[in-house]
Amino acid sequence: MPEPAAGVPADGVPSGSVSPVRGTAPGASADGVPAEGVPAEGVRDEGVPEEGARAEGVCDEGALVSGGSAGGESVEGVLAEVVEAAVRAARRLGKDVADVPTRVIAQEAGMSRSTLLRRIGGSRQGLDEAVRAAGIDPGGQRPVRERAVEAGAYLISANGLAGMTLEAVAAAAGCSVHSLYAVFGGRDELLKAIFERYSPIRDAEEIFGGPRADLGDTVRRVYRVLAAALTREPRVMPAMFAEAFARPAAPAVHTLARHLAPRLLAAIGGWLAEEVAAGRLRPMPVPVLAQQMIGPVMMHFLTRPALSALPGVELPDPDAVCAEFADAFLRATALPEPGREA
Numbered sequence: 001m002p003e004p005a006a007g008v009p010a011d012g013v014p015s016g017s018v019s020p021v022r023g024t025a026p027g028a029s030a031d032g033v034p035a036e037g038v039p040a041e042g043v044r045d046e047g048v049p050e051e052g053a054r055a056e057g058v059c060d061e062g063a064l065v066s067g068g069s070a071g072g073e074s075v076e077g078v079l080a081e082v083v084e085a086a087v088r089a090a091r092r093l094g095k096d097v098a099d100v101p102t103r104v105i106a107q108e109a110g111m112s113r114s115t116l117l118r119r120i121g122g123s124r125q126g127l128d129e130a131v132r133a134a135g136i137d138p139g140g141q142r143p144v145r146e147r148a149v150e151a152g153a154y155l156i157s158a159n160g161l162a163g164m165t166l167e168a169v170a171a172a173a174g175c176s177v178h179s180l181y182a183v184f185g186g187r188d189e190l191l192k193a194i195f196e197r198y199s200p201i202r203d204a205e206e207i208f209g210g211p212r213a214d215l216g217d218t219v220r221r222v223y224r225v226l227a228a229a230l231t232r233e234p235r236v237m238p239a240m241f242a243e244a245f246a247r248p249a250a251p252a253v254h255t256l257a258r259h260l261a262p263r264l265l266a267a268i269g270g271w272l273a274e275e276v277a278a279g280r281l282r283p284m285p286v287p288v289l290a291q292q293m294i295g296p297v298m299m300h301f302l303t304r305p306a307l308s309a310l311p312g313v314e315l316p317d318p319d320a321v322c323a324e325f326a327d328a329f330l331r332a333t334a335l336p337e338p339g340r341e342a
Helices: 080-093 102-109 115-118 125-133 144-159 168-175 177-184 187-198 201-209 213-230 237-244 252-277 286-308 318-333
Strands: none
Touching: 080 102, 102 115, 102 168, 102 177, 115 318, 125 177, 125 237, 144 168, 144 187, 144 237, 168 177, 168 187, 168 252, 168 318, 177 187, 187 201, 187 252, 201 213, 201 252, 201 286, 213 318, 237 286, 252 318, 286 318
């Protein structure tokens, strides 16, 4: 067993005088037990045992004892040396315990990763719960999926689709490439996840999947959704369209087209076909009608940043632009209601 870190006795439990990572918790007594009525740092009030009570699996000195729970198995299956190694590695790396890879903890404990996983019940949750039982908040970052999608979006915004490599995403998200493969299966699925979050496709599906509203109100609502998607940071949609215009044969463009086109046609195309069949829109091929509806507003918001930077150019605010384009589309395509002249 490795030599215990400073402030950690041989039983693997940090003493109250030395914090495992960030200093002794306020209100902690010399033996590491929170003082009466004062929760330890990183522990919610409801997680503090009542006066005279003892947390399950923790003795008075904070050591792990038989009967506690860690990831579904008794604390007896989680060796104190693993907890000590996790704390020591976290201190050395300047990270929360939950953010230290199990591979690093295994190396610190002088065992294989498979042995470590067996001792903590087969999952990382077992180790985190054992660390909590020792009076330490393991901390932790957001899930890899969330961090990777956000990091990938900012990479696309800054460098285009080509700049969103798995290596770059892993570095920006603070995870490993292996973790990205485990979560997404590959770059294509990560691209789809980014598109789902930052494109207007889900908003469009919500609009056209709900109760039918007035034709004009629906058009204006679609324009507002498009404007929001094309102007918010990170600028994922403009970067994706720029890639599609510049390299239409790129594999990433094909991936997104296969993901987007069927859903877009099912959403907006289905609605337009209904409006034509009901006699509210001029009979035109649905793809052409969709282009006439979406094309002008998309072109405006894709070029708006460049236009607004030109001397002497003053553009209306986005809401006014959406209203103007909606009126123009309705004048060009809407049929008069029965009993009214065009």
